[in-house]
Amino acid sequence: MVELNTNQKSFRTIRDVVFIGSSITFNILISMIYILSKIDQTAVRIIGIPIIFLIIPYTYTLNRFKKDNAGKQVIIPNIVIILYLLLELLLDYVLLIPFRDILLMHILYILVFYAAEFSIIGVSFRLNRRWGFVVLFTFFVLIGCLIFSYAI
Numbered sequence: 680m681v682e683l684n685t686n687q688k689s690f691r692t693i694r695d696v697v698f699i700g701s702s703i704t705f706n707i708l709i710s711m712i713y714i715l716s717k718i719d720q721t722a723v724r725i726i727g728i729p730i731i732f733l734i735i736p737y738t739y740t741l742n743r744f745k746k747d748n749a750g751k752q753v754i755i756p757n758i759v760i761i762l763y764l765l766l767e768l769l770l771d772y773v774l775l776i777p778f779r780d781i782l783l784m785h786i787l788y789i790l791v792f793y794a795a796e797f798s799i800i801g802v803s804f805r806l807n808r809r810w811g812f813v814v815l816f817t818f819f820v821l822i823g824c825l826i827f828s829y830a831i
Contacts, residue, residue: 694743695806698757699814701736702799704729706817713824717831727771734764753805756798763795796821 708730715722741757743749766788770778778784800818804811 691806692743692747694740694747697736698740698806699803699810701733701740702803702814703817705733705799706796706814706821710817710821710824713821713828716828724771727767731764731768731772734761734768737761737764753802756802759791759798760795763791766791 708726711726712723712730715726737757737760741754741761744753744757770776770788776784778788796818800811800815803814
């Protein structure tokens with residue numbers, strides 16, 4: 680196993696690399712969706728598919744966290760992330776409900792999304808401080824893209 684050294688902690692396992700990589704990928708893909716949402720809805724739908732497939736690496740990391748007795752402070756946030764991805768799959772790809780047009784559903788969706796985002800950031804910092812800042816930076820990029828999408 681290759682260890683990447685940082686000031687705070689080093690990556691302990693491939694599990695940590697998979698979690699951080701999935702988190703960065705998640706934030707970048709969501710950022711792309713925000714930018715493309717005003718331009719091309721077909722592209723948004725296509726980019727949403729790899730986001731849904733992030734269920735696979737997050738499920739892997741959840742299983743590894745549980746096997747490694749990582750503790751509730753890592754396992755519960757990982758469950759929140761998976762629940763968000765399942766909710767996204769259900770609403771946007773299975774039921775095809777225009778939930779963003781229904782205020783209460785949209786508010787609940789946004790709450791679950793930000794719970795997942797803060798879970799991603801929190802676990803990333805627990806795994807590796809330096810990479811936690813990288814994930815946090817990609818979150819700020821995501822927020823910038825969200826603001827940009829409303830400014831257009």
